[in-house]
Amino acid sequence: MSLVSRQALRIREVAERAGVSPATVSRVLNGTAVVREATREKVLAVVDELGYRPNRVAGNLRRQQVQMIGVVVSDIENPHFTQMVRAVEDTAYLKGYRVLLCNTDEDPAKQREYLGVLIAERVAGAIISPTEPDAPEVSELIDHGAAVVAFDRAVADRRADAVLAANSDAARMATEHLVGAGHKKVGFVGGLAGIETAAGRQSGYEKAMSAAGLVPMAAQGGFRAEGGRLATLELLGRGASGLVVANNLMAVGALVAVREAGLRAPADVSVVAIDDPPWAELTDPPLTTFAQPVRAMAAAAAGLLLGRLEGRRARPKRQVFAFELRHRGSCCRPAVPSRRGGAVRSNGSRNRKE
Amino acid sequence: MSLVSRQALRIREVAERAGVSPATVSRVLNGTAVVREATREKVLAVVDELGYRPNRVAGNLRRQQVQMIGVVVSDIENPHFTQMVRAVEDTAYLKGYRVLLCNTDEDPAKQREYLGVLIAERVAGAIISPTEPDAPEVSELIDHGAAVVAFDRAVADRRADAVLAANSDAARMATEHLVGAGHKKVGFVGGLAGIETAAGRQSGYEKAMSAAGLVPMAAQGGFRAEGGRLATLELLGRGASGLVVANNLMAVGALVAVREAGLRAPADVSVVAIDDPPWAELTDPPLTTFAQPVRAMAAAAAGLLLGRLEGRRARPKRQVFAFELRHRGSCCRPAVPSRRGGAVRSNGSRNRKE
DNA sequence: CTGAAAGCGCTTACAG
DNA sequence: CTGAAAGCGCTTACAG
Numbered sequence: 256m257s258l259v260s261r262q263a264l265r266i267r268e269v270a271e272r273a274g275v276s277p278a279t280v281s282r283v284l285n286g287t288a289v290v291r292e293a294t295r296e297k298v299l300a301v302v303d304e305l306g307y308r309p310n311r312v313a314g315n316l317r318r319q320q321v322q323m324i325g326v327v328v329s330d331i332e333n334p335h336f337t338q339m340v341r342a343v344e345d346t347a348y349l350k351g352y353r354v355l356l357c358n359t360d361e362d363p364a365k366q367r368e369y370l371g372v373l374i375a376e377r378v379a380g381a382i383i384s385p386t387e388p389d390a391p392e393v394s395e396l397i398d399h400g401a402a403v404v405a406f407d408r409a410v411a412d413r414r415a416d417a418v419l420a421a422n423s424d425a426a427r428m429a430t431e432h433l434v435g436a437g438h439k440k441v442g443f444v445g446g447l448a449g450i451e452t453a454a455g456r457q458s459g460y461e462k463a464m465s466a467a468g469l470v471p472m473a474a475q476g477g478f479r480a481e482g483g484r485l486a487t488l489e490l491l492g493r494g495a496s497g498l499v500v501a502n503n504l505m506a507v508g509a510l511v512a513v514r515e516a517g518l519r520a521p522a523d524v525s526v527v528a529i530d531d532p533p534w535a536e537l538t539d540p541p542l543t544t545f546a547q548p549v550r551a552m553a554a555a556a557a558g559l560l561l562g563r564l565e566g567r568r569a570r571p572k573r574q575v576f577a578f579e580l581r582h583r584g585s586c587c588r589p590a591v592p593s594r595r596g597g598a599v600r601s602n603g604s605r606n607r608k609e
Numbered sequence: 610m611s612l613v614s615r616q617a618l619r620i621r622e623v624a625e626r627a628g629v630s631p632a633t634v635s636r637v638l639n640g641t642a643v644v645r646e647a648t649r650e651k652v653l654a655v656v657d658e659l660g661y662r663p664n665r666v667a668g669n670l671r672r673q674q675v676q677m678i679g680v681v682v683s684d685i686e687n688p689h690f691t692q693m694v695r696a697v698e699d700t701a702y703l704k705g706y707r708v709l710l711c712n713t714d715e716d717p718a719k720q721r722e723y724l725g726v727l728i729a730e731r732v733a734g735a736i737i738s739p740t741e742p743d744a745p746e747v748s749e750l751i752d753h754g755a756a757v758v759a760f761d762r763a764v765a766d767r768r769a770d771a772v773l774a775a776n777s778d779a780a781r782m783a784t785e786h787l788v789g790a791g792h793k794k795v796g797f798v799g800g801l802a803g804i805e806t807a808a809g810r811q812s813g814y815e816k817a818m819s820a821a822g823l824v825p826m827a828a829q830g831g832f833r834a835e836g837g838r839l840a841t842l843e844l845l846g847r848g849a850s851g852l853v854v855a856n857n858l859m860a861v862g863a864l865v866a867v868r869e870a871g872l873r874a875p876a877d878v879s880v881v882a883i884d885d886p887p888w889a890e891l892t893d894p895p896l897t898t899f900a901q902p903v904r905a906m907a908a909a910a911a912g913l914l915l916g917r918l919e920g921r922r923a924r925p926k927r928q929v930f931a932f933e934l935r936h937r938g939s940c941c942r943p944a945v946p947s948r949r950g951g952a953v954r955s956n957g958s959r960n961r962k963e
Numbered sequence: 964c965t966g967a968a969a970g971c972g973c974t975t976a977c978a979g
Numbered sequence: 980c981t982g983a984a985a986g987c988g989c990t991t992a993c994a995g
Contacts, residue, residue: 267989276967599776629982644981
């Protein structure tokens with residue numbers, strides 16, 4: 256179809272060749288006005304013949320709107336966010352919106368820069384899992400007319416919709432699950448300080464422990480596998496017989512640590528993780544988890560966002576989703592006191608790659 | 610800093626407030642010309658005071674270039690592509706480029722539409738793992754001046770750079786590995802018909818089998834977990850004692866199938882997978898794999914792309930990366946003839962979700 | 964139903 | 980070192 260040419264064709268060339276004005280070509284291509292059928296066909300024939308591709312950058316400027324949404328996550332490699340991005344992309348694609356991927360690495364500076372990009376590009380909206388919930392750029396983005404939905408973690412600006420998970424409840428239930436099986440020394444492998452989901456999960460854990468009259472025992476793993484490994488080794492060294500792990504990446508590290516310590520789950524240690532990664536039933540033992548309904552959450556977020564983009568003007572919504580227990584093999588053998596001999600080495604010398 | 614206002618500020622307002630022309634504001638903000646220091650400071654002060662954010666859509670149009678690259682993958686949820694996207698995003702970010710995420714689901718129509726979007730948005734470049742390698746849109750994109758790098762799978766247009774993996778070699782070595790351990794009935798869980806990586810891997814497998822004088826035995830799993838499960842059940846039903854699985858998602862299904870069939874790896878069946886997913890050492894048993902150096906490949910692809918965007922005009926490069934054996938527990942117990950009693954049920958009645 | 968003209972908000976030769 | 984003016988490629992009131 257297309258005549259190859261170095262210089263991109265403009266609407267004017269198409270118009271001349273078709274013997275009409277640029278306005279008419281635009282109307283045909285966008286369906287924004289009724290055009291005589293014969294004219295329409297002639298225009299389409301020329302468009303096809305020349306392989307004309309309208310320059311959308313120009314259109315965006317003129318129309319004063321960009322059919323693009325930013326998706327801001329802290330780590331695209333975390334399956335939790337991968338699933339979210341995937342579900343959002345699906346919905347956005349169907350509605351004609353493109354996805355601009357913004358990976359912040361939990362770095363507030365990077366989040367600021369990326370939000371600046373979204374403002375500069377005048378995107379129509381954004382789904383944000385914030386690293387810094389009160390960054391002024393979030394408000395700036397909204398001031399510029401973008402629709403914003405907070406995902407997983409709320410943002411300070413009250414004009415944003417929010418799709419959250421009941422983090423505290425999940426950690427509380429996970430802890431109760433272990434306590435109910437007779438564990439007294441239940442450790443908590445915590446997430447990244449200052450992140451809402453980490454704080455929520457830790458508080459649920461602490462609530463359950465104190466309700467049971469037990470002493471909390473937490474170590475921070477930073478939401479990453481290697482951190483989870485080290486935190487787990489520390490907690491095992493302190494005699495933990497049950498572990499609540501605050502996310503799926505750290506669960507990888509926790510399982511490795513259990514093995515490194517020469518222990519077996521659930522015989523020696525019971526493990527419950529929050530988040531249900533795709534590989535949960537493949538591990539040895541299969542991992543008991545509290546699963547977030549990520550897809551439903553992502554669909555809700557995309558729905559809220561696209562709803563606003565299509566003109567809904569309701570006041571901001573806040574939807575909270577419950578976790579769901581997926582009982583597998585890593586839990587819960589009842590606790591057996593002092594079944595272990597020696598101390599556990601509390602940090603690995605092995606140079607592992609996660 | 611920013612005075613909140615419904616209507617976005619334009620460069621003209623900033624110029625008026627600073628008592629200079631728009632041209633000068635532009636020069637200060639872009640550093641494109643020397644501006645008197647006092648003027649510069651005045652402009653920056655006003656920009657800061659008003660919270661001015663240049664409209665990059667307008668800039669893109671005027672400058673005739675968009676600092677954005679498209680990343681076209683078939684499935685962002687496949688860890689293989691997730692890692693690639695992540696590595697590309699890192700590099701692109703550092704060079705000031707944004708990433709537009711395009712998920713094709715191995716659907717040629719979706720790939721065409723997304724490539725059309727990339728052309729219309731006049732992106733500077735694209736990294737493409739093509740579903741349809743000879744789609745005319747790839748050439749159109751290049752005609753429009755975009756730099757294109759093919760990833761994993763080549764594209765027909767010879768002007769694109771390519772970063773590939775030695776698929777055939779990997780499958781051949783995996784097969785030889787099993788044959789070397791004494792397996793005669795080595796089955797192959799194949800990928801999606803028509804996809805280059807699937808064909809390459811299957812041909813490597815067939816080469817190794819015929820070199821060993823053995824009869825090939827393949828079943829197609831479509832590169833997805835559930836397909837891998839069904840294909841594996843079929844091959845086990847045909848008496849396979851060794852399995853080469855053509856990608857990581859199908860490996861999930863294969864392990865599940867082995868378990869469903871009441872067998873154990875490596876005692877009853879040896880399994881080698883191509884692709885090394887993050888959870889390979891967590892499975893029961895840990896999965897022996899041939900790993901692609903995804904990060905190195907992604908870095909190479911991003912390097913080639915950004916190199917061209919920065920003006921390199923060398924002829925198209927084609928880099929092929931070798932796989933690397935990661936020996937773990939799922940292989941290779943030597944084959945023991947007819948160690949199994951009855952037939953294996955050849956398709957599961959359990960209604961699993963992958 | 965169609966065209967001429969203005970304008971989206973920048974950047975950049977050009978002139979001084 | 981700085982400004983006035985043109986122009987990037989569209990879309991859309993406006994007029995007919």
